[in-house]
Amino acid sequence: MGRIGLAFKLFFQILFNSDVAKRAETLSLPAPPKEESKQATPPPPPPKPKPAAPxxxxxxxxxxxxxxxxxxxxxxxxxxxxxxxxxxxxxxxxxxxxxxxxxxxxxxIQPVRDEEEGNRIELPANIDAVEIRLVGNVQNEKPAGGTLVHRGWKAxxxxxxxxxxxxxxxxxxxxxxxxx
Known part of the structure; x- marks a missing residue:
């Protein structure tokens, strides 16, 4: 029997037999979409960090x-x-x-101090040891001033x-x- 004959035979079986109709209905319905994981697709892995500069x-x-x-x-x-x-x-x-x-x-690059080297300068009350280094006869008490030996440099x-x-x-x- 060819396909046309099979189609007629199934047509009448579906028409008169409810069990065959139910089975044919499940076969003829489009397949439900496959359930994908309920989670969103995982994010791509983070890029590998660049190696630190030596x-x-x-x-x-x-x-x-x-x-x-x-x-x-x-x-x-x-x-x-x-x-x-x-x-x-x-x-x-x-x-x-x-x-x-x-x-x-x-x-x-700029000088730390603007005064000319060799001039006497007044020192601030709180000397910033990063910007001013006392040289020479340094005592325990803070001096009021001194001679600028070097202006210093800063970036x-x-x-x-x-x-x-x-x-x-x-x-x-x-x-x-x-x-x-």
Whole structure:
């Protein structure tokens, strides 16, 4: 019997037999949607945290910046014994100028005290040991004033470039240069 014959046979069985009709009804209804877990889909796992920058990497970045912008390491790593004082002075002048500009760009360096060095200054009632260090004949009682030996320095910002490489890469402060 073909499919058409089967369809007629089932049609009449469904029409005249209630049990067959009930079974056919369950077969012909669309299947109820599968019950999904009543919970919402679990959130994706949090992204893995980036590894912390190796300790001291900011110092390496600062050294590399000073070398790149002011040739800072070239001056201090060079053996200066074979040069005349005039040659050293000329080189130091350029390195000092460029280093100062770089440090001011990164740290906005300002003096702690505005008075001129060598002048007598009044000391505040509560001396901030972070900003003022007493030197010389320091007694137990607080002095009213003293001679400004050094104005001190403070950074008013810190804008060291962020480094995203590895410690090994950061340790190369200036790559070797080869002319070809």
């Amino acid at each position: 300790q001291g990497i900011d110092a390496l970045v600062l050294l590399a910046t000073l070398q790149r912008e002011a040739r800072f390491l070239d001056l201090f790593q060079e053996d200066l014994s074979e040069y005349e004082d005039a040659q050293i002075g000329a080189a130091v002048r350029d390195v000092q100028r460029d280093t100062k500009a770089t440090l001011n760009r990164l740290f906005a 008013t910002k810190c804008d060291v470039p962020k480094f995203n490489g590895t410690l090994t890469q950061a340790q190369v402060l200036n790559p070797a240069e080869v002319e070809v």
